Amino acid sequence: MDWFFIISSGVKIAVITFGIILPLVALSSLAERKVSAFIQDRIGPNRVGIPMTLLGGKKDIAFFGLVQPLADGLKFILKEDFTPKHVRKFYFWLAPALVLVPALLTVGVIPFGSTLKLLGHHVPLVIADLNIGPLFVFAISSLGVYGIVLAGWASNSKYPFLGGVRSSSQMISYEIALGLSVIPVLMIFQELNLGAIVRFQDKNGWLLLPLWGDGLSLQRWLLLVPLAISFVVFTVSIFAETNRMPFDLPECETELVAGYHTEYSSMKFALFFLGEYAAMIVGSGLIVTLFLGGWSIPFGDKIGLGFEAAQNTWWVGLLHLGCFLTKVVAFIFFFMWVRWTLPRFRFDQLMRLGWVFFFEIALFNVFLTALILMLVK
Amino acid sequence: MPSVLFYLFSAIMLGFGILVVALRNPVSSALSLAASFLGLAALFVSLGAFFIGVIQVLVYAGAVMVLFLFIIMLLDIQAEQRRKLNLPAVIGGSLLVLVFALQLATVLGDFPAGHRILNAAPLSPTAALEARRAAGTVHASIDQDLAAGKLPDVKLIGETLFSQYNFHLQIIGVLLLVATVGVIVISRREDKTAAPAEPSSPAPTPP
Numbered sequence: 001m002d003w004f005f006i007i008s009s010g011v012k013i014a015v016i017t018f019g020i021i022l023p024l025v026a027l028s029s030l031a032e033r034k035v036s037a038f039i040q041d042r043i044g045p046n047r048v049g050i051p052m053t054l055l056g057g058k059k060d061i062a063f064f065g066l067v068q069p070l071a072d073g074l075k076f077i078l079k080e081d082f083t084p085k086h087v088r089k090f091y092f093w094l095a096p097a098l099v100l101v102p103a104l105l106t107v108g109v110i111p112f113g114s115t116l117k118l119l120g121h122h123v124p125l126v127i128a129d130l131n132i133g134p135l136f137v138f139a140i141s142s143l144g145v146y147g148i149v150l151a152g153w154a155s156n157s158k159y160p161f162l163g164g165v166r167s168s169s170q171m172i173s174y175e176i177a178l179g180l181s182v183i184p185v186l187m188i189f190q191e192l193n194l195g196a197i198v199r200f201q202d203k204n205g206w207l208l209l210p211l212w213g214d215g216l217s218l219q220r221w222l223l224l225v226p227l228a229i230s231f232v233v234f235t236v237s238i239f240a241e242t243n244r245m246p247f248d249l250p251e252c253e254t255e256l257v258a259g260y261h262t263e264y265s266s267m268k269f270a271l272f273f274l275g276e277y278a279a280m281i282v283g284s285g286l287i288v289t290l291f292l293g294g295w296s297i298p299f300g301d302k303i304g305l306g307f308e309a310a311q312n313t314w315w316v317g318l319l320h321l322g323c324f325l326t327k328v329v330a331f332i333f334f335f336m337w338v339r340w341t342l343p344r345f346r347f348d349q350l351m352r353l354g355w356v357f358f359f360e361i362a363l364f365n366v367f368l369t370a371l372i373l374m375l376v377k
Numbered sequence: 378m379p380s381v382l383f384y385l386f387s388a389i390m391l392g393f394g395i396l397v398v399a400l401r402n403p404v405s406s407a408l409s410l411a412a413s414f415l416g417l418a419a420l421f422v423s424l425g426a427f428f429i430g431v432i433q434v435l436v437y438a439g440a441v442m443v444l445f446l447f448i449i450m451l452l453d454i455q456a457e458q459r460r461k462l463n464l465p466a467v468i469g470g471s472l473l474v475l476v477f478a479l480q481l482a483t484v485l486g487d488f489p490a491g492h493r494i495l496n497a498a499p500l501s502p503t504a505a506l507e508a509r510r511a512a513g514t515v516h517a518s519i520d521q522d523l524a525a526g527k528l529p530d531v532k533l534i535g536e537t538l539f540s541q542y543n544f545h546l547q548i549i550g551v552l553l554l555v556a557t558v559g560v561i562v563i564s565r566r567e568d569k570t571a572a573p574a575e576p577s578s579p580a581p582t583p584p
Binding site: 091130131132135136138139140142143145146149150153161164165168169171172175190191192 | 404411427428431432434435438439440444446450451518527528529531
């Protein structure tokens with residue numbers, strides 16, 4: 001435990017949280033509106049830019065509306081922080097924090113890149129290189145449900161309460177499918193360390209794109225069948241866990257006004273919003289890490305841009321970071337695409353899908369993977 | 378681990394444990410229990426048992442307590458009335474605690490590792506690897522981790538469970554299956570006599 005490790009960890013926490021995740025959250029809130037506008041054939045927010053007229057200029061610089069998140073944030077902070085009289089105050093204040101904190105904590109084990117060579121030291125671009133990566137993410141993100149349930153209960157009114165109850169039953173149901181669907185993946189890697197999982201994919205081809213290294217074997221191509229099932233179940237479960245459309249029953253506005261955050265306003269509401277988007281980003285990061293090769297560049301190992309190259313040259317490390325962020329952003333776009341394309345499920349359909357279909361499919365998938373791993377060497 | 382952290386997490390665990398009993402609102406009690414579990418998980422992690430710590434959070438704090446909270450909220454259990462002290466119950470409770478503490482002390486006193494200070498017995502993956510080689514157990518992934526100086530706790534637990542205790546594990550699996558089937562049968566039993574006075578709530582299923 002040397003000083004360099006402690007200082008670099010602190011810097012990594014600060015840079016990844018405030019330099020990557022929170023800006024990504026802000027930009028995704030803008031992107032959500034832009035993407036929805038594009039899908040619905042509208043223009044979307046395109047006015048907020050640098051307010052030159054305030055500074056005595058002739059015309060504002062619109063800047064494609066890129067400054068919109070800043071304006072939103074200012075609005076949230078400056079609005080009156082209204083606490084209704086009938087709420088249970090302590091839990092009403094605690095709930096928004098309990099949504100945001102777990103979402104930000106799970107960022108700690110996601111490898112954002114391979115290694116950066118800095119001042120003669122190799123800095124791995126992951127905050128905590130734990131040997132239990134995916135389990136840690138599941139455990140901590142399962143705590144996020146407390147925030148939503150408490151928000152619903154503390155609001156002390158009917159619609160938020162229904163939202164909270166829906167959320168807890170939904171999260172518990174989909175956690176099972178989430179955990180079971182990841183087992184085939186772990187059986188193939190024989191490893192729970194997310195860093196080692198990505199290094200394996202860097203050498204032997206991404207799980208869903210086994211085109212180089214050992215990925216060209218018959219076994220890996222046969223395994224694509226259970227892996228595709230795993231991928232679908234896992235992705236849908238992440239949608240349900242992050243309360244995104246088509247599974248946003250806890251805040252379904254046509255039935256529950258705004259669900260669990262009906263009574264919230266200003267920055268406390270914004271914290272729920274930030275928590276949802278942060279959970280979405282971490283979920284995308286986890287999917288990308290497990291199935292789509294994390295930071296690794298396609299054929300990177302063959303063309304000299306693999307893990308070994310990052311040990312010697314600093315810009316390869318940066319390239320890996322960029323590669324990871326590109327994949328995550330692409331996946332966030334997919335999240336939005338789905339939200340603005342599919343209609344919302346009914347609650348009984350959602351529970352049915354989780355318990356009757358995904359649970360069984362994921363269980364069967366474990367056996368299928370074991371069979372392939374045993375029979376085809 | 379710095380001993381400061383040990384005392385901090387122990388204080389969190391015990392403090393919230395006391396709050397579980399002391400608080401009168403059932404929701405507060407349930408949340409205190411979850412916080413106590415988090416403190417316990419941190420203690421496990423500080424001992425190098427990452428897997429146990431994470432399972433503690435995942436199963437107890439993340440699933441069982443959420444179900445408890447769910448039931449408490451759904452049934453809308455009100456804050457408990459303050460009753461006057463029940464002397465026989467207090468005496469019985471204290472006796473039980475005393476007996477249990479004595480039992481724990483005798484068991485732990487006979488446990489050889491209990492007499493060693495943790496700092497004097499550091500984890501040594503290389504020594505463990507040599508012991509494994511001497512015993513003739515080979516597992517490529519575990520040996521690789523041990524040789525690299527890492528503790529593959531998940532893999533070691535898995536190896537022990539599925540080789541040494543495989544039979545016991547199967548029996549526990551069958552027991553859990555029986556319990557699950559039982560829960561389904563009980564919760565879906567149709568009431569043939571009359572229409573139920575109030576809608577029945579689903580039974581909680583602790584995993």
